[in-house]
Amino acid sequence: MERVNMVKSVSRALDIINIVSMKKTGCGVTEIANQIDINKSSVYRILTTLEKYGYIEQDLDSEKYKLGYQFLDISSRLLESIDLRTEAKPFLEELESQTNEVIHLVVYDEGEVVYLEKMEGTETLRMHSKVGRRAPMHCTAVGKVILSYLPDTKVLEVIDTKGLPKHTDRTIVDPALFLEELKKVRQQGYALDLEENENGITCIGAPIFDNTENVVAAFSISGTTMRMTEERLAELKVTIIDVGKKISMRLGSRQSQVV
Numbered sequence: 366m367e368r369v370n371m372v373k374s375v376s377r378a379l380d381i382i383n384i385v386s387m388k389k390t391g392c393g394v395t396e397i398a399n400q401i402d403i404n405k406s407s408v409y410r411i412l413t414t415l416e417k418y419g420y421i422e423q424d425l426d427s428e429k430y431k432l433g434y435q436f437l438d439i440s441s442r443l444l445e446s447i448d449l450r451t452e453a454k455p456f457l458e459e460l461e462s463q464t465n466e467v468i469h470l471v472v473y474d475e476g477e478v479v480y481l482e483k484m485e486g487t488e489t490l491r492m493h494s495k496v497g498r499r500a501p502m503h504c505t506a507v508g509k510v511i512l513s514y515l516p517d518t519k520v521l522e523v524i525d526t527k528g529l530p531k532h533t534d535r536t537i538v539d540p541a542l543f544l545e546e547l548k549k550v551r552q553q554g555y556a557l558d559l560e561e562n563e564n565g566i567t568c569i570g571a572p573i574f575d576n577t578e579n580v581v582a583a584f585s586i587s588g589t590t591m592r593m594t595e596e597r598l599a600e601l602k603v604t605i606i607d608v609g610k611k612i613s614m615r616l617g618s619r620q621s622q623v624v
Contacts, residue, residue, distance in 0.1 A: 377407070378411050378414070381397055382421070385397070392430055393428065394408050394409050394430075416430075420433045449481070450481050452612060452616060453573065453612045457482060459608075460605075460608055463604070467486045467488075467586070467588065471500070471583055472581065473502075473511050473582075477502060478499065478501075479497070480495060480499075481582070486588075488589075492587060501527065501562070503536070503543060504533075504562040505562050505568065505570070505585075506555075506558040506569055506585045507556070507570040507584065507585045509546065510550055510555065510571060511572065513551040513572075514551060514572055514579075520544070520547065533561060533562065533564050537561065555602050555606055556569070557570075557598065559590075566588070566590065567589070568588075569586050569593070569598055570583050570605070572609055572613075573613050575613075576616060576618060578619070
């Protein structure tokens with residue numbers, strides 16, 4: 366690791382924190398010293414300092430050191446400061462640049478999706494979507510992907526209150542078929558809108574998870590059905606799942622590390 370322009374004592378303290386964090390049962394002074402190649406007295410002084418500020422604590426029975434609860438306080442403040450739109454935007458801009466298609470970011474609200482972000486791309490495409498506007502869940506890729514990760518009771522509540530109104534000839538209007546569709550979406554990790562909301566427009570959407578592993582948003586790539594062929598959708602599904610994992614990681618999700 367490059368140490369130029371770094372404070373050695375701070376660097377060592379961070380190395381120690383990293384080592385201690387890797388073991389649930391904690392680490393002893395000798396074990397830590399052997400891993401970072403500094404003497405035990407130096408390790409002990411650093412541990413004592415970290416303990417004073419709550420970042421490290423010692424188990425009185427085993428005499429091993431573990432992470433302190435100060436990290437929980439800091440992490441909770443970090444999570445509270447995270448803004449979904451801000452964290453997602455760089456990834457969505459890159460996705461727009463790669464695909465040249467319309468990119469949407471939405472959140473769930475009272476049985477519908479609300480558009481937080483829309484990037485127009487460079488290809489010609491007219492859509493009804495607009496930041497702040499609402500859209501149905503049952504016939505949009507973003508709506509379906511959010512519903513697929515919500516509890517069954519919530520899904521049934523949305524169907525009961527909002528219904529499955531027909532937007533095009535391809536809209537799924539049968540509740541049983543729609544529930545099967547949601548099961549498929551969850552298994553594959555993405556959703557498709559095959560001209561189910563607007564004629565001539567095909568979309569592919571993926572979920573975004575937060576630190577509690579709950580779905581908090583979804584995003585999609587939208588293009589004309591002529592451009593969004595089966596072959597292209599097969600390529601885009603890999604990309605969109607990967608981007609979803611990266612955004613989720615920024616929000617504290619661990620699912621992003623699971624393939």
